[in-house]
Amino acid sequence: MPLLIFLRWLHGSVHFSAEGGFPERFINHCRHTGLELWNTELRHGMLYAFVCASDYRALRAAARQSGMHLRVCKKKGLPFFLHKQKKHAGLAIGLCLFALFIGVLSTRVWVISIDGNDLTESRVILKKLEEYGVIKGMRSHMLNAHTISTEMIDTMPQLDWIALNLRGSELEILIREHKPDTRAKESDATANIVAANDGQLVLFRTYAGTKALPDGSAIRKDDVLVYGHTKNRDESTSPIRAKGYIVAQTEHNITQKQPLSTGQQRERLGKQYALHLFGLRVPLYFRAWDDACLSLQYFSARGVTLPLGVETRTLPVEALDDATLTPRQAELLALDHLHAQTAALLEYKQVRSFSTERKTKDNAITLSAKYVVWENIGQIKERTSDHSTP
Amino acid sequence: MAKKCRSRSAQAIKNIQTSREMPSPGTPRLEMTGNQELLLDGCKGVVAYDENEIRLNLGDLALAVTGADLTMRTLRFEECAITGQIASVAFFNN
CATH class of the missing domain: 3.10.20.310 (membrane protein fhac)
Incomplete structure (x- = not known):
């Protein structure tokens, strides 16, 4: 049925009415002369039907013989549409060009x-x-x-x-x-475990070597925690690589000072633009700057990147005056730096307690933070001489 | 002798058609879908066309379809399709 509808639309159809005379004669005559009528109905003494556009003229003979008068109600289909659009040739050409444009574009990578x-x-x-x-x-x-x-x-x-x-x-x-193997190969050289920081021992687990200090001892940086040797049955010692997991409580202080006058000169940035249209670059300037920072932004529609973009080249062209910060700005800047330092410092550490302090002195804002943390303090130190052995 | 033979073969064909419930050639074929649609094969023409009745010529018989909103969807060769609210279908001798 959809195919039939499409074919009728393609050939064009005329909806007509016929009145007076004998409808049955008219229908029979059409049938005998090979004119196909469809959707024929009789309403209030008027016969309504559809006929193919090319057959409408031939209906006149049948109407004359059956004494009916024909009248066109509606014309439908492609031939009538094209006839109507004859005056709008530009529109048709535009549509064709658009289709051609889309067709050409779709054959390329964008x-x-x-x-x-x-x-x-x-x-x-x-x-x-x-x-x-x-x-x-x-x-x-x-x-x-x-x-x-x-x-x-x-x-x-x-x-x-x-x-x-x-x-x-x-x-x-x-x-x-191809990702290189980033895991460091474990050396077999003899080594001690030493303290990476000052602190107090909290947890002491020795997997290989001899424990150097009792639990809870206070330690200083570079103190040996586990010796890299083991005792044999004959009371002699054999050097090995010490292994262990030692957690100590340590303190860390971070200070961030932010002067109100930054001492840095602000810069005015100059920009150059270029358009990228379907792979073609159209610069909107005469002379390109060297060493300019380049950024390219493509437009997108509904998540699809379009082959249209703007290239921006940025370069500092003029130095402006020294920038002076307000106390609030300086504090925020200092806090920002402090947070960055804290994040780096507290990686793989457990914070037990902390305190912060803010000072304004010498036209500068100083933020300081003190953290008490638990951390793995053990650090492998390969033995170069025997002086570290007891 | 030949005439007798011909009548016998005609009788045999008739017997086969009867036993197989096959329609004899030229018999109109009617198919209805509820009371909405009527498909007819073997229509020789339109005898009468009215708002509430369409009377079709089937050769020896005439078929009267009565109802409301009757539309002759197609009339092509000997095929005819009628849609609408069909109230009755009746056969008459021509």
């Missing part, structure tokens, strides 16, 4: 996405791909994914595997990198 690269920058991979002609705006059928992936693996040893998947106008590049 989005290149890279996924799976942690160590190698996307910029480096894109640069390498450019050597093989993979750029925005390239023709999709020119992409030889297998050859490119093979050659890239050969030329970039940091890549283990690469796949180029083309989906419409989007080229998805999946990468698996």
Whole structure:
């Protein structure tokens, strides 16, 4: 049925009414002359029906013979639509050009996405791909994914595997990198465990070697905690690598001073712009600055990156006066730095207690924090001489 | 002799059709879907066309379809489709 509707729309149809005369004669006559009527109905003495646009003229003879008068109610279908749009030739041309434009664009690659690269920058991979002609705006059928992936693996040893998947106008590049084994190989050299900081022992577990201090002892930095030797049955000693887990309570002080006058000069930034249109770069300046910081932002619609973007080149062009901070600004800046230091310091440590202090002196704000923490204080120190053995 | 043979073969065909419940050639075929749609094969023409009744020529018989909102969806060759609220279907001898 949908096909029939489409064919009728394609050929065009006329909805007409016929009155007077004999409807049955009219229908029979149409049937005998091969004119197909559909959706024929009689309402208030009027016969309504549809006929193919090309057959409407032939209905007149049947109407004359059956004594009926025809009247067109509605014309539907493609021929009538095209006839109506004759005056709007520009619109039709525009539609055709638009379809052509979309058709041409869909044969090219406009989005290149890279996924799976942690160590190698996307910029480096894109640069390498450019050597093989993979750029925005390239023709999709020119992409030889297998050859490119093979050659890239050969030329970039940091890549283990690469796949180029083309989906419409989007080229998805999946990468698996060769990650070096970052685990440090454990040395077999004889070593002691020494204290990394001053503090007081809380937990002492010795896995290999001889314990040097009793539990709860106060310790200083570089004190030996576990000796790297073991006693044999004949009371002699054999050197080994000490192993253990020693937790001590330690104190850490962090101070952050922020002067109200930063002493740094503010800079006015100059910007240059360039447009990226379908892989074509259109600079909006005459002379490019050297050493400018470059950023490229592509527009996107509903999560799809469009081949339209703006490139911004930024460069400090003028030095302004020294910037002076208000006390509140200085405090916030100091707090920001303090937080950064604290985060780095307290990694793998358990905070038992802490206190903070704020001072304003000499046109500067000083923030200080004191942390009492539990931490793994043991530090492997390889033995170079026998003076560290008891 | 040949005439006798022909009548026998005609009788045999008739017997087969009767036993297999096959319609004889030229018999109109009628199919209805509820009271909404009527499909007819073997329509020779329209005898009468009214708002509430359509009378079709089936050769030896005439078929009268009565109801409301009757629409002749198609009339092509010997096929005819009628839709609407069909109230009754009746056969008459021509």
